[in-house]
Amino acid sequence: MARRERTRHLIELGGLVHKAGLVDLAGDDRATIYGALLELVGKARSGTADDVLALWKRRGRRAFDSEAEGSRTDA
Template sequence: MKRRERTRQLIELGGLIAKAGLIELTDDDRAVIFGILIEAGVALRSDDREQALTLWRRRGKRAFEVSATP
């Protein structure tokens, strides 16, 4: 069961990368996408962690709301 859950999680995370437009915006350059994710990790390890989380959470919620609107 754990393997199935992990696979589903990875598929969903890949879907978020696609939904954010990162595949098209980077011409499917996986090194660039990975670099973006590393930069996010750096921000989350900084003193500005809470501020970054708040900003990204708000942006993400707005994007989900817009994409859910028919």
């Protein structure tokens, strides 16, 4: 991955962490945010990883869809 693409990708991922509310919830404490993300990874690596990842994907898609619908009705 080229440097510019990698930078854009990392910025987008940081935006998702912020959009999910984790930054505000953790009081912008990076150690807390990192610990929360490590907890999620640990949960996803458990015996039910496929189920956990599928659940997260459904929730994320619903949130994106809901947000997209909200922006269409605001216009």
